[in-house]
Amino acid sequence: MKFDDLDIAMRVYETAHDHCVLPGMYMVARLDGRNFTTLTKTTGQFEAPFDVKFRELMVETTRHLMTCGFKVVYGFTESDEISLLFDLDIDLFGRKTRKYHSILAGEASATFTLLLQKHAVFDCRICQLPNPGVVVDYFRWRNEDAHRNALNAHCYWALRKAGQSPATAANTISRKSVAAKNELLFSYGINFNDLPNWQKRGIGFYWQEEVKQGFNPKENQAVNTQRKTLKTDYDLPMKEAYSDFIRGLLERTDIG
Numbered sequence: 001m002k003f004d005d006l007d008i009a010m011r012v013y014e015t016a017h018d019h020c021v022l023p024g025m026y027m028v029a030r031l032d033g034r035n036f037t038t039l040t041k042t043t044g045q046f047e048a049p050f051d052v053k054f055r056e057l058m059v060e061t062t063r064h065l066m067t068c069g070f071k072v073v074y075g076f077t078e079s080d081e082i083s084l085l086f087d088l089d090i091d092l093f094g095r096k097t098r099k100y101h102s103i104l105a106g107e108a109s110a111t112f113t114l115l116l117q118k119h120a121v122f123d124c125r126i127c128q129l130p131n132p133g134v135v136v137d138y139f140r141w142r143n144e145d146a147h148r149n150a151l152n153a154h155c156y157w158a159l160r161k162a163g164q165s166p167a168t169a170a171n172t173i174s175r176k177s178v179a180a181k182n183e184l185l186f187s188y189g190i191n192f193n194d195l196p197n198w199q200k201r202g203i204g205f206y207w208q209e210e211v212k213q214g215f216n217p218k219e220n221q222a223v224n225t226q227r228k229t230l231k232t233d234y235d236l237p238m239k240e241a242y243s244d245f246i247r248g249l250l251e252r253t254d255i256g
């Protein structure tokens with residue numbers, strides 16, 4: 001067979017089931033660290049349940065994903081996961097999901113690995129969301145997941161640090177209501193309300209217009225230039241205020 005014919009014949013096997021996200025659908029990528037329960041334990045350098053060094057590795061990885069060539073309008077990270085909302089009109093790679101899955105997982109894994117200096121891997125999935133309301137619900141879901149995780153993780157580690165085995169600690173928490181978990185923490189001297197918001201709500205990333213003052217020596221006068229900077233927000237709102245915040249981002253036209 002001639003090379004050109006072979007090329008055409010073989011490409012079919014590669015692309016026949018290519019999935020492209022339909023125009024008008026919002027795309028959100030969610031990346032999650034592979035086996036990070038083990039990774040965070042075996043490096044021996046991270047405090048449990050929350051560690052600022054680990055947080056900053058996730059922050060730097062998210063910032064890289066938002067600036068590596070995809071038009072991302074909002075990023076969010078909690079625990080070992082990252083969500084990225086793409087511009088509604090993104091057309092990169094013809095919206096082929098396999099390209100987003102593989103490149104974003106690769107970019108995240110490479111960045112985190114270089115930062116940690118240890119082998120680290122992320123998976124990636126694309127959620128296809130039909131309208132702004134579902135996008136708001138998606139991020140509200142992750143925001144509330146951060147809250148629930150923080151409560152459970154603080155309870156679990158309070159019990160572990162008090163001497164309970166992993167199985168006993170997990171079992172003790174599983175039967176408790178939210179109110180009982182708050183009381184349990186209180187009995188160990190932790191007021192859940194006073195814990196930092198980044199632990200309970202996750203961390204957000206979005207573009208902000210910044211006015212920079214410069215000087216034009218030719219005209220001998222001050223000039224203002226506008227530039228976009230990527231803000232890392234460690235103090236996100238929660239509940240309805242967070243939904244409003246996401247709605248506000250979606251209504252802006254100058255982002256990305």
Ligand SMILES: Nc1nc2c(ncn2[C@@H]2O[C@H](COP(=O)(O)OP(=O)(O)O)[C@@H](O)[C@H]2O)c(=O)[nH]1
Nearest residue numbers: 033034035036037040046047048049050051054
């Ligand atoms: N020590 C520590 N571990 C963390 C921190 N953030 C996330 N992790 C770990 O990352 C895991 C993420 O959960 P999950 O994705 O379900 O676990 P995986 O399947 O092992 O990656 C948590 O269970 C924690 O063990 C942190 O700040 N400190």
Ligand SMILES: [Mg+2]
Nearest residue numbers: 032033036080
């Ligand atoms: Mg994980």
